Amino acid sequence: MNRAEWIPANVCQVVYERGQFSWTHSKRDPTPQEPRAWKKAQAIARSVLDDRHHDITRGATHFHARRVQPAWSQELEKTVRIGDHIFYTQR
Template sequence: MTPGSALFCLALNIYHEARGEPKSGQIAVAMVTMNRAEWTPGNICQVVYERRQFSWTHSKRDPTPQEPRAWKKAQAIARGVIDGDHQDITLGATHFHARRVRPGWSQSLEKTVRIGDHIFYTQR
């Protein structure tokens, strides 16, 4: 897996946003990334690194995965999502947040589903 490739960027996003979630939660985060890639100009890496879209991308911490098992799982899920092996269980979601927070932007979107510790939304 090459750093900067779509697969690498998607796997990093899964790892950082959902590594503690069940497989369905990790797939859901990947689907949000893919759904955004459909309506946002650019590739998956541009979607992942778009300013202030995913919390881990604006952290000062080293983004290198530190948990080998979780990183391997994120890579496998990313590959499956890119290959079309998974259905969009988010019902077209383009946004999500952890249940413990209530971001202001969520009021302007339509809730689609809750999976694990995340709530997913789509444009109205």
């Protein structure tokens, strides 16, 4: 949501922006395979879209898994680490 406000774009444009998420350009069937997890994800998404969710990323516009070190991460300010992901915002 922070990135959708930053670039400006809508959520779908952010998610499907080239190179953002590997699953957006795979040939796999995108049908959710875990009904309970899908239902939970939908509830969280609705909460965020309705602005009823606290931003635990502290305004992050970018993130990556800890196992990688993208070049762009050196140009941004780290905001928080959550699990195996590191979040960043513009300086």
